[in-house]
Amino acid sequence: MSLLHDAATGWLLATASLRARLAATLLTVALLAVGVALIIALLLVSRQLEAKSERDNAGIDLVVGAKGSPLQLILSSVYHVDIPTGNIPQADATRVAALPMVRRAVPLALGDSYRRFRIVGTDTGFDALYGLRVAAGTRAQRPMEAMLGAEVARTTGMAPGARFAGNHGLSDSAAGHTEESFIVTGVFAPTGSVADRLIVTPLDSVWHLHPSKVPPAGREPHAHGDANHDDADQDAAQRKITALLIQYASPLAAARLPREINAGSALQAASPAAEMTRLFGFLGIGIDTLRALAALIVVLASLGVFSALSAAMAERRGDLQLLRVLGAPRGVVCVSVLAQGAVIGLAGVILGLLSGHLAVEALGAGLARPQGIGLGGWTWAADEAWVVLVALAMALGASLMPAWRAYRTNLSAGLAEL
Amino acid sequence: MPLLAASRIGARHDAQDWVFPPLDLVVEPGQNTLILGPSGSGKTTLLNLLAGLALPAQGEVRFRDQSLAALDESARDRLRGRHMGFVLQRLHLIASLNVVDNILLAQRLAGSAPDPARARALLARLGLGVHAERMPAQLSQGEAQRVALARALVHRPSLILADEPTSALDDANCAAVISLLLEQAAAEGATLVAATHDARIKAHFSQVLSLPGRA
Numbered sequence: 001m002s003l004l005h006d007a008a009t010g011w012l013l014a015t016a017s018l019r020a021r022l023a024a025t026l027l028t029v030a031l032l033a034v035g036v037a038l039i040i041a042l043l044l045v046s047r048q049l050e051a052k053s054e055r056d057n058a059g060i061d062l063v064v065g066a067k068g069s070p071l072q073l074i075l076s077s078v079y080h081v082d083i084p085t086g087n088i089p090q091a092d093a094t095r096v097a098a099l100p101m102v103r104r105a106v107p108l109a110l111g112d113s114y115r116r117f118r119i120v121g122t123d124t125g126f127d128a129l130y131g132l133r134v135a136a137g138t139r140a141q142r143p144m145e146a147m148l149g150a151e152v153a154r155t156t157g158m159a160p161g162a163r164f165a166g167n168h169g170l171s172d173s174a175a176g177h178t179e180e181s182f183i184v185t186g187v188f189a190p191t192g193s194v195a196d197r198l199i200v201t202p203l204d205s206v207w208h209l210h211p212s213k214v215p216p217a218g219r220e221p222h223a224h225g226d227a228n229h230d231d232a233d234q235d236a237a238q239r240k241i242t243a244l245l246i247q248y249a250s251p252l253a254a255a256r257l258p259r260e261i262n263a264g265s266a267l268q269a270a271s272p273a274a275e276m277t278r279l280f281g282f283l284g285i286g287i288d289t290l291r292a293l294a295a296l297i298v299v300l301a302s303l304g305v306f307s308a309l310s311a312a313m314a315e316r317r318g319d320l321q322l323l324r325v326l327g328a329p330r331g332v333v334c335v336s337v338l339a340q341g342a343v344i345g346l347a348g349v350i351l352g353l354l355s356g357h358l359a360v361e362a363l364g365a366g367l368a369r370p371q372g373i374g375l376g377g378w379t380w381a382a383d384e385a386w387v388v389l390v391a392l393a394m395a396l397g398a399s400l401m402p403a404w405r406a407y408r409t410n411l412s413a414g415l416a417e418l
Numbered sequence: 419m420p421l422l423a424a425s426r427i428g429a430r431h432d433a434q435d436w437v438f439p440p441l442d443l444v445v446e447p448g449q450n451t452l453i454l455g456p457s458g459s460g461k462t463t464l465l466n467l468l469a470g471l472a473l474p475a476q477g478e479v480r481f482r483d484q485s486l487a488a489l490d491e492s493a494r495d496r497l498r499g500r501h502m503g504f505v506l507q508r509l510h511l512i513a514s515l516n517v518v519d520n521i522l523l524a525q526r527l528a529g530s531a532p533d534p535a536r537a538r539a540l541l542a543r544l545g546l547g548v549h550a551e552r553m554p555a556q557l558s559q560g561e562a563q564r565v566a567l568a569r570a571l572v573h574r575p576s577l578i579l580a581d582e583p584t585s586a587l588d589d590a591n592c593a594a595v596i597s598l599l600l601e602q603a604a605a606e607g608a609t610l611v612a613a614t615h616d617a618r619i620k621a622h623f624s625q626v627l628s629l630p631g632r633a
Contacts, residue, residue, distance in 0.1 A: 009526045012519070013512070020514035319512050325471060326569075327499020327527040329492050411471050 009328070010335030017312055018340055024311075028304040029347045032395065035297030036352025037359060039387050042290055044360045047381045050280070053079070056194040057272050058130050061254065064088070064096055064261055065243035070270035071279060077108055077243035078272050080118050080194050084110050087240040088267055096261065101253035102246055104129070109206040110242040112166040117152045119166050119182075119199045121206030121241075127188075129245060130195040136160055137186030143204040146182040150190035151197045158184050166199075166209070180209055207239055298391055305344050306398035309337060313402045320409045334407040341399020345392045353388065419483050421447045421577060421609055422468060427477030429463045437463045438629055440477055445611060445625070447576070450600060452620060453613040455629030461613035464629070465579055468611065469502060470494040481577075499527040503570030503608065505580040505599065510566035511554040517541065518550045521569045528573035540568040544598070560591070567599065571606045578603050580612040584619055596622050 018025045056079050065073040068085030075082035090107070097105030106129055109121030124139070126132070132147075137160030140147045148158060158164065162184045182201065190196050248254060254271075261269035313320075320333050361377025428440040438460035445451050455461050466472045467479055470486040479486045481501065486494055503524065511520045521540065522532040541547050544564045554562055563583070570578050583599060584592040596612075596619045603610040612619070620626055 005526070005529060009523075012523075012526070013514075016512070016514040016519070316514075319514070322506070322512065323523075323527075324495070325469070325498075325504055325506075326524060327495050327497075327502070329495045332527075 006329065006332045007335055010332045011339050013323070013332075013336035014339035014343065017316065017336070018343060021308070021312060024308050025344060028301065028308050028344050029351060031304050032298065032301035032344065032348025032391065033351035033355055035294050035299075035301050036349055036387060036391050037355035038294035038297065039291065040353055040356025040381075040384060041359045041363075042287060042294065043381045043383050043387065044356065044377065044379065045363070045375060046287055047383075048360075048375055048379070052193075053276055053280075055192055057276070058193060058195075059247060060129065060245045060272050061248045062246040062258060062269050062271055063243050064093065064246060064267050064269050067266060067268045070268060071275045073243065073268060073270045074272050074275040076110065077245065078194075080110075080120075080198060084242045085268070087242055088244075090239040090241050092265060092267055093241055093244045096244060096246070096267070099257070101249050101257045103249040104247040106245040107203060107241045108243045108245065109203050109240075111206070112168060112209065114164050114166050114182075114199055115156055117149070117156070117197055117199050119146070119201060119206075121201055121203040123203060126195075126200060126245075129247075130191055130193055132191065132195055132200075133189045134186045135189035137184070140185045140201055143202060143208045144180065144182050145185045145201065145205070147200040148184055148187045149196040149198045149200070150188055152199055153187040160184050160186055203241070298394060301348065302394040302398040305341055305395050306401065308344075309340055309399050309402040312340070313337065313405055317409075320406055321411075324409055324411050330407050330409070333409055334403045337403040337406045338396065338399050341396050341403070342392075344399075345395025348395065349388050349391045352391070353384070420444045420480075421449075421482060422611070423480045423483075424468065424474075425477055425480075427464075427467055427474040427479060429460060429467060429472075430475045441627070443468075443627055445577075445609060448604075448609055449625055450603070450610040450623050451612075451625040451627065452623035453611065453627045453629065454615070454617060454620060455613075456615050456631040459615075459629035459631050461615070461629060462581055465581055465611070465613045469504075469579055470498055496529070499524075500529060500573070501576050503573070503575040503578040505563070505566050505570050505578065505583050507582040507585065510562045511557075511569075513554050515554075516550075517546070517552050517554070517557070517565050520554065520565060521572050524569045524573045528575075530573060533572075537568065537572055540572055541565070543602070544568055559586075560595075563595065564598070567602060571602055571608065574606055575608055578608045578610045580610060582614050582616070583612055585614060585616050589618065592616065592618055 058078075060078055063073055063077045065077060065084065066086030066088050072082050073085050076084040093105070093107055096102065097107075104125055106122060106125040108126075110118060112119040120126070127139075134147070135150070136153075146164075148156070153159065156164075163181045164184070165181045182199075182205070188195065188200070246257075248257065258269040258271060261267050323333055323336075324330075357377040359377070360375055364375030364377060422443070422445040424441070424443040426440045426442060429437040431437055441464075443451070453461050453464055463472075467474050470479070470481070470489070473487050481497065484497070486497075489497065511517075512523065515523065518534060518537050518541075521537040522534065525532050525537075538547065538550055541550055544567060546561060546564055546568070549557060549561060549565070554565075557565065570580075578599070580599060584595050587595060599610055599612070600622055610623075612623070
């Protein structure tokens with residue numbers, strides 16, 4: 001009799017045994033699936049957040065802004081998710097930009113929004129930083145002209161030629177600049193970065209709307225009377241911006257430039273890499289706790305596999321003895337138990353994989369996409385292969401002991417027990 | 419060539435204590451044999467030795483002139499699966515397999531391809547045609563025993579070993595079951611060796627080996 005024949009017989013016995021204890025089998029599969037799904041979902045979310053963070057970072061080495069929380073400065077100026085720390089004189093920013101350690105410096109003036117999409121006053125250096133390309137219309141050049149990120153265009157339905165008035169601050173409920181409206185001149189091609197969710201306009205637009213200075217951004221609602229809106233002729237020395245995004249000219253700048261700026265002026269310099277490492281460090285505690293919980297569930301599921309198979313073994317002791325008497329070699333009896341562990345493990349892992357991906361897709365569609373996080377379930381993280389292998393190995397490992405006991409089914413009692 | 423030949427075989431409880439004293443037994447093809455003895459006389463132990471489920475403390479069992487002791491455990495498993503059928507006293511069927519799959523199991527363990535048509539034909543012959551898809555728990559004890567008989571026959575073994583096949587039955591059922599066993603064994607060209615304390619069936623066998631009770 002071939003090994004294949006033995007394996008087929010073992011498989012028949014295994015599936016019959018699993019069917020006979022369907023409720024216990026499904027429960028064990030479900031427990032394993034929950035553990036695997038949790039780990040997969042955590043993996044996908046953390047990997048995608050890290051990748052998104054890298055895309056949004058766009059190679060920015062340093063952000064210079066007003067004194068305050070460095071993390072807040074990074075979140076508001078690079079990731080556009082927090083309110084800015086304040087404003088800085090444009091003259092100070094220009095001085096920093098001119099330093100030989102700086103390869104590229106891109107100014108940002110923040111504070112207004114349209115339908116929750118932030119309006120960013122900047123120059124064309126911003127396009128180079130994020131690799132922005134005009135997909136429709138032409139690049140905004142003059143004050144009150146605006147470029148839409150791909151996501152903004154898609155959500156608002158606006159196209160070149162459309163007009164809109166921005167709101168003070170970053171929420172829909174804030175008062176609007178109804179007296180002045182932007183005209184859309186173009187739409188950027190999608191980049192997958194935060195730039196897709198921004199409205200980009202020349203710096204002059206912000207200074208036009210906030211003439212004497214850009215008010216302390218984010219401290220909404222801010223007020224400025226008509227007297228302040230009589231535009232033009234601003235004293236350049238009084239102009240303010242929110243932040244300056246910097247790329248170093250050489251790696252040496254990383255050691256000197258932040259220290260010089262932080263020590264010698266009213267400005268603050270913060271490194272996106274360092275701040276995000278700090279942030280992910282905080283988040284990591286929570287993620288690690290969830291991962292530990294998920295791992296615990298997988299371990300519990302494996303114990304469930306062990307317990308279910310041991311109980312089945314105890315129930316089936318007579319069956320195993322009968323099989324041996326009827327001529328089943330030890331291997332067939334052993335395979336019939338191992339195959340049960342493999343079926344439970346495989347079903348749990350496949351169900352867990354599907355559930356984990358579906359959960360992230362649902363999270364992306366229902367919660368994260370409106371927030372601009374852009375989570376998706378139909379992507380694979382390299383570590384998933386390990387999760388699959390470890391979960392399968394644990395389920396199989398849990399069936400080893402019962403399988404060994406089945407293998408050792410003693411024939412010395414022979415027919416006496418049957 | 420005898421189907422089964424046991425020469426001077428004995429089994430021990432321990433070094434001093436024999437389960438039964440050394441004995442000889444020759445079973446020719448078609449020579450249905452009854453091993454008769456009271457409880458504790460070693461009937462089942464003798465069946466174990468004849469089936470190769472255990473090896474004798476002394477002497478030798480040969481099946482179709484092949485010494486069972488000369489085979490390793492796996493080869494004895496294969497020989498049992500191919501050439502022997504079993505009808506057992508209590509546990510007759512695998513609880514998680516339906517009636518047909520229980521019967522086909524014997525074919526699988528004999529290394530032959532499952533033949534559901536033959537299994538169903540045997541079931542029909544034993545009056546169980548409508549029970550083919552049922553689970554063992556849905557059968558009466560008598561029905562389960564007949565399914566076990568079908569399983570013992572399906573792979574066309576040359577030897578059927580039955581342990582206490584009638585001990586729990588009344589006289590009418592006892593006669594019916596032993597007649598059925600012998601008829602079906604004859605129909606399939608198999609030889610029946612049964613072990614029992616039930617002397618009512620003695621007359622049905624052409625050879626009887628009596629084991630004395632323990633003193």
